[in-house]
Amino acid sequence: MGDLDARGTPSRRFPPVPKSVAEARRFVRATLGDAAPDLVDTAQLLVSELVTNVVLHARTEVEVAARVDDGTVHVRVGDRRPDRGLVPHGCPSYAGTGQGLALVAALSSRRGVETGDEGKTVWFELGPEGPPRYPDGWEPPVVTPSGPQATVTLLDLPTALYAAAQQHRHTLLREFTLAVDADQDFGVPPEDLAVALDMSQLFTASVTAALRRQPSEQAIRSLPVSVPSDAEPSVQILRAVLDLAEEGAREERLLTLPALPRQRLFHQWLFDQIVGQLAGAHPTAWTMVPGEPGTSPSEQAAWDPGQVQMSTVPTIAADEQNRIIAANGLAADLLGWHADDLVGRSLVTLIPEHLRRRHTAAFASLLLSGQPRILGRSVPLPALHRDGRLVAVRLFIQPQETADGRTVFVAHLAPRASVPGSSAGPPGRVRSLAQGEPERLLPSATGGPDRDADRSALERLSLLADTSAALSNAPQLDEGLERVGQILTQRLADWCAVDLFTESGQVERVSLTHRSPRGHWPTEYEGPLPPVSDAARGPLARALHGAGPLLLTGPPSPSQVASPLDAHYLGLFQTMGADSAVVAPLRARRQVIGVLTVARRGRDTPFTEEDLPLVHDLVRSLAPGVDNLRHYQDTRNIAERLQRSLLPKLPEVENLRLAARYAASSATAQVGGDWYDSFVLPDGDTALVIGDVTGHNLDAAIAMSQLRSMLRGIAVDRQEPPETVLRRLDMANHSLYRESTATCIYALVSGSEDRPWELVHSSAGHLPPLLIDADGRTRYLEDGSGLMLGVEPRTVRPRARDVIPAHATVLLYTDGLIERRGEHLDDAMERLRRHAATLAREPLDVLCDELLIGLGADSDDDIAVLAVRPVPPR
Numbered sequence: 043m044g045d046l047d048a049r050g051t052p053s054r055r056f057p058p059v060p061k062s063v064a065e066a067r068r069f070v071r072a073t074l075g076d077a078a079p080d081l082v083d084t085a086q087l088l089v090s091e092l093v094t095n096v097v098l099h100a101r102t103e104v105e106v107a108a109r110v111d112d113g114t115v116h117v118r119v120g121d122r123r124p125d126r127g128l129v130p131h132g133c134p135s136y137a138g139t140g141q142g143l144a145l146v147a148a149l150s151s152r153r154g155v156e157t158g159d160e161g162k163t164v165w166f167e168l169g170p171e172g173p174p175r176y177p178d179g180w181e182p183p184v185v186t187p188s189g190p191q192a193t194v195t196l197l198d199l200p201t202a203l204y205a206a207a208q209q210h211r212h213t214l215l216r217e218f219t220l221a222v223d224a225d226q227d228f229g230v231p232p233e234d235l236a237v238a239l240d241m242s243q244l245f246t247a248s249v250t251a252a253l254r255r256q257p258s259e260q261a262i263r264s265l266p267v268s269v270p271s272d273a274e275p276s277v278q279i280l281r282a283v284l285d286l287a288e289e290g291a292r293e294e295r296l297l298t299l300p301a302l303p304r305q306r307l308f309h310q311w312l313f314d315q316i317v318g319q320l321a322g323a324h325p326t327a328w329t330m331v332p333g334e335p336g337t338s339p340s341e342q343a344a345w346d347p348g349q350v351q352m353s354t355v356p357t358i359a360a361d362e363q364n365r366i367i368a369a370n371g372l373a374a375d376l377l378g379w380h381a382d383d384l385v386g387r388s389l390v391t392l393i394p395e396h397l398r399r400r401h402t403a404a405f406a407s408l409l410l411s412g413q414p415r416i417l418g419r420s421v422p423l424p425a426l427h428r429d430g431r432l433v434a435v436r437l438f439i440q441p442q443e444t445a446d447g448r449t450v451f452v453a454h455l456a457p458r459a460s461v462p463g464s465s466a467g468p469p470g471r472v473r474s475l476a477q478g479e480p481e482r483l484l485p486s487a488t489g490g491p492d493r494d495a496d497r498s499a500l501e502r503l504s505l506l507a508d509t510s511a512a513l514s515n516a517p518q519l520d521e522g523l524e525r526v527g528q529i530l531t532q533r534l535a536d537w538c539a540v541d542l543f544t545e546s547g548q549v550e551r552v553s554l555t556h557r558s559p560r561g562h563w564p565t566e567y568e569g570p571l572p573p574v575s576d577a578a579r580g581p582l583a584r585a586l587h588g589a590g591p592l593l594l595t596g597p598p599s600p601s602q603v604a605s606p607l608d609a610h611y612l613g614l615f616q617t618m619g620a621d622s623a624v625v626a627p628l629r630a631r632r633q634v635i636g637v638l639t640v641a642r643r644g645r646d647t648p649f650t651e652e653d654l655p656l657v658h659d660l661v662r663s664l665a666p667g668v669d670n671l672r673h674y675q676d677t678r679n680i681a682e683r684l685q686r687s688l689l690p691k692l693p694e695v696e697n698l699r700l701a702a703r704y705a706a707s708s709a710t711a712q713v714g715g716d717w718y719d720s721f722v723l724p725d726g727d728t729a730l731v732i733g734d735v736t737g738h739n740l741d742a743a744i745a746m747s748q749l750r751s752m753l754r755g756i757a758v759d760r761q762e763p764p765e766t767v768l769r770r771l772d773m774a775n776h777s778l779y780r781e782s783t784a785t786c787i788y789a790l791v792s793g794s795e796d797r798p799w800e801l802v803h804s805s806a807g808h809l810p811p812l813l814i815d816a817d818g819r820t821r822y823l824e825d826g827s828g829l830m831l832g833v834e835p836r837t838v839r840p841r842a843r844d845v846i847p848a849h850a851t852v853l854l855y856t857d858g859l860i861e862r863r864g865e866h867l868d869d870a871m872e873r874l875r876r877h878a879a880t881l882a883r884e885p886l887d888v889l890c891d892e893l894l895i896g897l898g899a900d901s902d903d904d905i906a907v908l909a910v911r912p913v914p915p916r
Contacts, residue, residue, distance in 0.1 A: 051116065053107035058097050060223050066093045066106050073108045074115055081115045081168045084149050091145055092119040092164055098219055099243055101236060113170045120163035192271040194319045196312070197264045197327035202344035202443035207305040208246060211284065215242055217298045218287040226295065228286050238283035241276040245269065274320050281313045302449055303417065304441055307331065345442035345450050355520070356455040360389045361448070364405055373455055378428030394426045396887045417441060419899035422705030423891055425455060433457070502656055505533055506663050513667035520552065522671055526664065527555025535640035537618050541571060541582065542636035542668070549574060549586065556618065567614045572606035580608035581625045585637040591626035591657045593649060615641070622648035626661045630669035638664065693722045698791065699913050701886035703894055705905045707858070715742035715784065716856045716904035717750050723761055726792070732808065732854035732908050733786035745782045749775060753788065764788040764804035765828070765839045772806065776835035783832035787811065787854055791846070791910055799846040799912040804839045806831045809857060816849040818879040822871065851889065851911045853878060858903030859893065873897070886911055
């Protein structure tokens, strides 16, 4: 059975090797044979966790003692490292590691830790009555490292991301250590692995201690953390060991998956801060770290489902199992679902059939390799409506961490007529300034009557200039109002709201921003508001009719509630909390377009009459910008819908497959001169057209539609060779629109069962077609290239004739698919060739969508793609 310890309890010593964990479990079961079975099972679980900790971290002989007295189980687990303090990780219940001490606290009746000169011991008791109904919150003390210490300041530490990264680091190192002990060769010396484990535990202990000293609900923190002053070599070893462990995870030599991109970037920043500051460098905030798409540190607040509901664009969140965990009404409406019906379904429910296999492979690749493909990028692709039709959207996905360290993937699905900039964070109606609560700058906000008058005037001018610039520099109204709300709640108010009239005369709350991250704000105060009836006489109704700025020295009086709109506004004040507010109308083009509300909580710094001129100047500055952005978005959306309406329905041709895609720019005015066309001529040939009119505006879209119509008319009427059709088009264009230039390919595809298919084409300065054989070989069809349209209308362009093998693909495309600023065109064309080769055997729909996903993300130009493939009868 074993020896007896100093207390006369049966005990056994085990060496610091992984197999000792199983042997310790068997020893406990044999020793506690007379105890209740459930207590024995619990004791085995807790001993397994504690012995594992000794093997991994103390790395000394471990002594386990166990006995039963009057039905109560007593267990002690000791090691020979009194200098190595216990480190509670604070991991959630789903974590794969770090749960030992948490389980002891949750499952035992009593517990404690004893430290002596020669070792330390964790003990626990399991009573027949079970653990206390209300746990006593036992936590072992965090032991600070011994020796000379230095302080490293971690500026803007994101607590949610830190929890996720720490959890993954401990899980990875734990499994990596066990794999090395099992004689897997990772090229890590045992002494380096020991140093890495010690440094990881030491840093966790230091951060845990710092978090205990400065408890806070803020999403990001600035923490002073103590580390040994000579920690630099150990940190570098930890970095190297983690890199090798990550490589092992990517090679699937470990069960643990590799870290996601943001976690890798976070650890890189963390190690750089320790090494750099120990060498005398100044701290660099996490929020200032540049990142590649999918790794950006811009999202700081812990994710929760309420953020999805607050978003003003269609938004869906999925977990690491590819399951939808949240969806807002806008996303559900866009795709024909009810939001509650989407939750719990696989994400592939919303992905077209022809892309599901690709999506599953890409998602698995992200988890297995840690390499992002479309994270943090604006990608044009189709989504699947519930009725089976395809919905053209731009997808923008960012990973976020929950407060307990899980990772979720938040996707914004913007209809192609309303494209969010990829640099913006996820939009939403209710905004929280997770960065904390910076000092307000205006005199009435600070309560400092003795502030210098000149400084006060300068700060007011700065507020007006900053809010105006934030709105004018935003690509979309939602994003602009979000930025304005952040500025106002940093420097003027605790919360603010913007309500705007819609085209139908209704009122919609388009922005609601609060400066404190506390609480979840109810959704009934977002979106459309009750109608503005003649009976309404509350402050919001009065401002919507042009009164104001109005000073409120408290919430609206219940006596003013004479309509649903008044009741709704009173409910907003009661929910958000306000002791004073200013309500002011937004006027543009001699009419009221909406209302701004700014409110403060607390009676120490209320709004006063002195603030009314400032708010009046504020709404005068903001209203034109709001009006201009609304009209710009309306014009842009109408123009793109017009352009999309001109894109043709592809013909159905026997033994010939055709597919096409069009995606507006993700960064410009979203309208331009790209187009594609295909039609069957009277003689049976199939015409293919791809073109690009110079410009990215409505004029280019109009010129494109006219060129397209002229080309169709000339081609059908004359049925002449491609070079002749292009010359006639050039002459007609020159006669009608002398300043318009464009590139274009006009091609004829013909073939039958009796003769091979061939492509006859001529190019007016356009990028050459790409021929993709079924076996993946590719070549550009560069013959037939001539001068672009609009330069010399009578020029004669060459004609090219190429055979198209069965199941080969001819790809026509515009430059937006491949060209990138600062990159040589040859490199861009080589990238297209390689990418297309991997898709040679895919259906044309898959090929086109994958090209847009892989090459067209974040393109600052329009994209048109047209593909054709001969498919002989079976």
